Amino acid sequence: MLYEASSGRSDEALEINPLYARDATNEIPKWKLAESEVLPSTAAQIIRDELALDGSARLNLATFVSTWMEPEARALMADTFDKNMIDKDEYPQTAEIEMRCVNIISNLWHGSVREGEHATGCSTTGSSEASMLAGMALKWRWRAKMRKASKPADRPNMVMGINVQVCWEKFCRYWEVEPRFVPMEGDRFHIDPEAAAKLCDENTIGVVGVLGSTFDGSYEPIEELAEVLDRLESKTGLDIPIHVDAASGGFVAPFIQPELKWDFRLKRVCSINASGHKYGLVYPGIGWVVWRNSRFLPADLVFKVNYLGGEMPTFALNFSRPGNQVVGQYYNFIRLGFSGYRSVQQECQNVAMRLSSEIANLGPFTVLTDGSDLPVFIFALTNTGGNFTVFDLSERLRDRGWLVPAYTMPKHREDLAVLRVVVRNGFSHDMADMLLADLKRHLDHFAKLSAPLPSGNRGGFHH
Ligand SMILES: *Cc1c(COP(=O)(O)O)cnc(C)c1O
Numbered sequence: 001m002l003y004e005a006s007s008g009r010s011d012e013a014l015e016i017n018p019l020y021a022r023d024a025t026n027e028i029p030k031w032k033l034a035e036s037e038v039l040p041s042t043a044a045q046i047i048r049d050e051l052a053l054d055g056s057a058r059l060n061l062a063t064f065v066s067t068w069m070e071p072e073a074r075a076l077m078a079d080t081f082d083k084n085m086i087d088k089d090e091y092p093q094t095a096e097i098e099m100r101c102v103n104i105i106s107n108l109w110h111g112s113v114r115e116g117e118h119a120t121g122c123s124t125t126g127s128s129e130a131s132m133l134a135g136m137a138l139k140w141r142w143r144a145k146m147r148k149a150s151k152p153a154d155r156p157n158m159v160m161g162i163n164v165q166v167c168w169e170k171f172c173r174y175w176e177v178e179p180r181f182v183p184m185e186g187d188r189f190h191i192d193p194e195a196a197a198k199l200c201d202e203n204t205i206g207v208v209g210v211l212g213s214t215f216d217g218s219y220e221p222i223e224e225l226a227e228v229l230d231r232l233e234s235k236t237g238l239d240i241p242i243h244v245d246a247a248s249g250g251f252v253a254p255f256i257q258p259e260l261k262w263d264f265r266l267k268r269v270c271s272i273n274a275s276g277h278k279y280g281l282v283y284p285g286i287g288w289v290v291w292r293n294s295r296f297l298p299a300d301l302v303f304k305v306n307y308l309g310g311e312m313p314t315f316a317l318n319f320s321r322p323g324n325q326v327v328g329q330y331y332n333f334i335r336l337g338f339s340g341y342r343s344v345q346q347e348c349q350n351v352a353m354r355l356s357s358e359i360a361n362l363g364p365f366t367v368l369t370d371g372s373d374l375p376v377f378i379f380a381l382t383n384t385g386g387n388f389t390v391f392d393l394s395e396r397l398r399d400r401g402w403l404v405p406a407y408t409m410p411k412h413r414e415d416l417a418v419l420r421v422v423v424r425n426g427f428s429h430d431m432a433d434m435l436l437a438d439l440k441r442h443l444d445h446f447a448k449l450s451a452p453l454p455s456g457n458r459g460g461f462h463h
Pocket of ligand 1: 064125126127128129165167210211212213214245246247248275286287
C-alpha cells in the first residue's frame with residue numbers, strides 16, 4: 001500500500017513511500033497532536049494495526065453486548081451516523097421512530113397503553129443511563145410522598161441483591177441514596193424476596209429486581225418479590241414499588257419464556273429498563289426505559305425541546321446523542337418481528353444449554369446455571385484443590401482468542417470462583433464445538449502438571 005506524505009507547502013516534493021517504510025522520525029505522536037496531516041488511508045491503517053491487538057469481538061464470551069448485526073443493518077446505521085437524537089425538530093422522523101420503539105417495547109412488556117395513547121419511556125445510551133432515569137423517578141416520587149406526609153425526606157434507601165450490576169451502585173452514590181444489599185447465601189446467587197422485604201422501611205424508594213443477573217444469568221423471582229411486597233403493604237401500609245432491571249432479560253423472556261410474569265403484568269412493577277445493545281441485538285450504545293404510565297414519571301424531571309414548531313418532552317442525562325442506534329433498533333423490530341426474535345433467542349438458548357451440558361460431561365466442572373434463564377451459564381471446578389484454577393483456564397483459553405472471564409462471587413460466596421459464558425446471536429453450535437475442543441485440549445495439558453500452578457493474577461473482572 002502506498003501513501004503520499006501530504007503537504008500544502010511548495011518547498012516539499014510530493015513523497016510517495018510504501019506505508020510500512022515510514023522511518024522512526026516520522027512516527028505519529030501518541031500523546032499530543034501531530035504537527036501535520038497524513039492521508040486518510042494511512043491514518044486508518046495505523047489505527048487498524050493497533051486495534052488488531054484487541055480481542056476478537058466474536059470470540060468474546062464475556063460481553064452481553066451485540067457483536068454482530070446484519071450487513072443491511074450496518075449499512076443503514078452507517079447512513080444515519082449523522083443524526084442527532086436531540087434534534088427532534090430537524091429529524092422528526094427519527095423522533096417518531098424512537099416513539100414507535102418505546103411503544104413496541106412497552107407492548108412487549110404488557111404495558112397497558114390504550115389505543116391512540118403513547119407509552120411513557122425513552123431511549124438512552126444503555127441500561128446504565130436508563131437505571132439513572134428510573135432511579136431518579138423513584139427518588140422524586142418517594143420525596144413527594146414524604147413531603148406530602150410532612151415527614152423528613154433526606155435519608156432515602158434502595159433495596160437490591162448484592163448481585164446487581166454496578167450501575168445501581170453508581171446510581172446510589174451519585175444521587176445520594178443508601179444502597180441496602182441482600183447478600184448471597186449458599187447456592188442462592190441473587191435476591192431473596194423475604195430478606196429484601198425485611199430491609200424495606202418508609203425511606204425505601206424502591207426495590208430493584210434483576211431479570212438476568214450478570215453474575216450467573218439467572219432470573220430473580222420478580223413475581224414472588226411482588227407478592228412479598230404486597231404482603232408487606234397489607235401488614236404495614238408500606239407501598240414499595242419495584243423497578244425491574246431487565247438489561248438482558250427484557251429482550252429474552254418475552255420471546256422464549258412468555259409465561260414468566262416479571263413485567264407490567266405485576267401491578268407493583270412501575271418501571272423497566274433494558275439494553276437495546278444486548279439481546280435487543282443492536283451495536284452499542286442504546287438502552288430503553290419504560291414506565292407503567294405517565295403517573296410514574298414525575299413531571300419536573302422532564303424537559304421540553306423544539307419539535308415541529310411545538311415542544312417535545314425529553315428525559316435524558318445527555319443532550320446530543322447518536323440517532324442511528326434507534327434506527328438500528330427499529331430495523332431489528334421490523335426485520336425480525338416477534339418470531340424472528342424468538343428464533344434468535346431460542347437458538348442462543350439451545351447453544352447455551354447444549355454447551356453447558358457438554359461442559360458438565362467433561363468431568364472436572366460443576367455447572368451452576370445452565371442457560372435456561374438467560375442464554376448465559378457459569379461453571380466452577382468441582383475440586384478446587386487441584387493443579388489449576390478457573391483463572392488459569394481463562395488465561396489459557398486466550399491462546400486461540402477465546403475470552404471467557406473468571407471471577408469470584410461477591411460477599412458471603414467469595415470462596416466460589418467461576419467461569420461465565422454469554423451466548424449471543426452469532427455464536428453458533430459450530431463455534432461452541434470449537435470452544436469445547438479447546439477446553440479439552442487445556443484440560444489435557446493441566447492433567448499432565450505434576451504440581452499446582454503458581455497463583456497468578458486474579459484481577460477483578462467487571463460485569
Ligand atoms: C449490562 C447490564 C447493565 C448495564 O447496562 P449497559 O447497557 O451496559 O449500560 C445493567 N444491569 C444489568 C443487569 C446488566 O446486565
